Amino acid sequence: MSALDKLNAKAIKKVNAEVKETPKPIEEKKEAKEADLKASKSFTEKPKKPEAAKEPKKKKHPGGRKPTRGQNGKDYKMMNIAIPMEVYEKLQAASNGNMTYYINSILRSSVED
Amino acid sequence: MAYKIVIANQKGGVAKTTTAVNIADALKYMGYRVLLLDLDPQCNSTSVFVGGTVPEDENTILDVFLKRENISDCIKHTDFGDVVCGSRELANSEDTFMRAAGGLKIVKNALKEINEQYDFIIMDTPPNCGAFMRNALFAANGIITPLQAKRFALDGLTDFLDTIELLKDDGNEQLEILGLLLTMYDQRNKQDKEIIAALPEVGQKLNINVFKTPIRINQAIENAIADSKSLFLTRSTSNGANDYADLVCEILDIINKGALNNECA
Numbered sequence: 001m002s003a004l005d006k007l008n009a010k011a012i013k014k015v016n017a018e019v020k021e022t023p024k025p026i027e028e029k030k031e032a033k034e035a036d037l038k039a040s041k042s043f044t045e046k047p048k049k050p051e052a053a054k055e056p057k058k059k060k061h062p063g064g065r066k067p068t069r070g071q072n073g074k075d076y077k078m079m080n081i082a083i084p085m086e087v088y089e090k091l092q093a094a095s096n097g098n099m100t101y102y103i104n105s106i107l108r109s110s111v112e113d
Numbered sequence: 114m115a116y117k118i119v120i121a122n123q124k125g126g127v128a129k130t131t132t133a134v135n136i137a138d139a140l141k142y143m144g145y146r147v148l149l150l151d152l153d154p155q156c157n158s159t160s161v162f163v164g165g166t167v168p169e170d171e172n173t174i175l176d177v178f179l180k181r182e183n184i185s186d187c188i189k190h191t192d193f194g195d196v197v198c199g200s201r202e203l204a205n206s207e208d209t210f211m212r213a214a215g216g217l218k219i220v221k222n223a224l225k226e227i228n229e230q231y232d233f234i235i236m237d238t239p240p241n242c243g244a245f246m247r248n249a250l251f252a253a254n255g256i257i258t259p260l261q262a263k264r265f266a267l268d269g270l271t272d273f274l275d276t277i278e279l280l281k282d283d284g285n286e287q288l289e290i291l292g293l294l295l296t297m298y299d300q301r302n303k304q305d306k307e308i309i310a311a312l313p314e315v316g317q318k319l320n321i322n323v324f325k326t327p328i329r330i331n332q333a334i335e336n337a338i339a340d341s342k343s344l345f346l347t348r349s350t351s352n353g354a355n356d357y358a359d360l361v362c363e364i365l366d367i368i369n370k371g372a373l374n375n376e377c378a
Binding site: 004007010011 | 139142143144345349350351354355357358359361362365
């Protein structure tokens with residue numbers, strides 16, 4: 001315990017003693033109690049909102065990003081190159097979620113062929 | 114109502130000023146209203162509080178003694194705390210007050226004015242049993258007697274205690290010895306160890322409390338005094354700060370216990 005802690009501990013005791021020496025008047029205490037009671041009642045009486053069953057939000061677009069609309073009116077997925085949305089969706093379904101690996105494997109097999 | 118503590122021993126070089134300054138500082142840190150009264154013509158505690166010498170136009174304790182000025186006009190508010198500055202000229206006028214009628218009640222009467230303004234009034238005294246020491250003892254509630262942990266520490270202590278008894282008989286019945294305080298204690302020194310071991314027995318024989326906390330010899334105390342800075346704010350982890358903190362806690366316990374006993378009686 002440091003010197004300041006020791007002095008602070010004693011100083012706090014002094015403050016506590018002073019607080020004890022000046023008790024609140026009884027009426028004030030009653031009022032405070034009633035107010036506390038009211039506050040606690042109003043808190044418990046509040047009707048609880050029924051919890052709606054949470055549904056997972058649906059993603060509007062596969063890949064999470066809004067597709068870019070081309071001049072021809074078709075939607076494109078902007079990757080390293082612009083892929084038509086129909087192709088992108090097909091690729092995603094076929095790749096089973098790992099599109100990069102799927103495309104790479106196609107490319108590799110085509111090179112090997 | 115202020116509790117007045119006098120730091121007194123007729124021997125010099127026992128850390129009276131250091132003790133007075135650090136007790137005042139610790140009590141101030143704890144939130145008490147504290148005034149230091151420098152009755153020592155050497156004015157060392159004044160120079161710590163003021164951070165140098167007192168300006169010539171400043172009211173000092175000499176004005177209280179000679180001109181009977183109101184003591185509230187002599188209080189100087191410094192960063193360190195409130196102080197009634199000492200004066201080197203006190204030394205020349207000591208005999209006058211010893212002989213004058215009512216000369217030993219000057220401080221007591223002066224302090225009545227500021228009794229409610231402070232929680233503690235700490236009085237630093239000169240190393241002799243002259244007029245200023247007697248004035249302080251006459252006004253005080255409690256005495257702390259610092260003793261250096263050296264061979265001649267206890268010499269003259271009984272004479273000093275006789276003086277206190279005389280003052281009690283003269284009218285200051287409330288005066289109590291808070292305790293003997295061992296200062297400049299070097300725990301590596303064999304002689305110091307012997308003295309600290311023997312001191313409780315001496316206390317028992319003389320029926321005086323001996324503070325459990327000795328003040329260890331510590332450079333931080335000297336440095337804080339030399340810089341006119343608070344030991345507790347600038348060197349709070351030092352042994353000196355710890356020892357004085359323990360001492361002040363012990364003093365407060367003794368005073369509170371005394372107050373309780375008085376209430377019970």
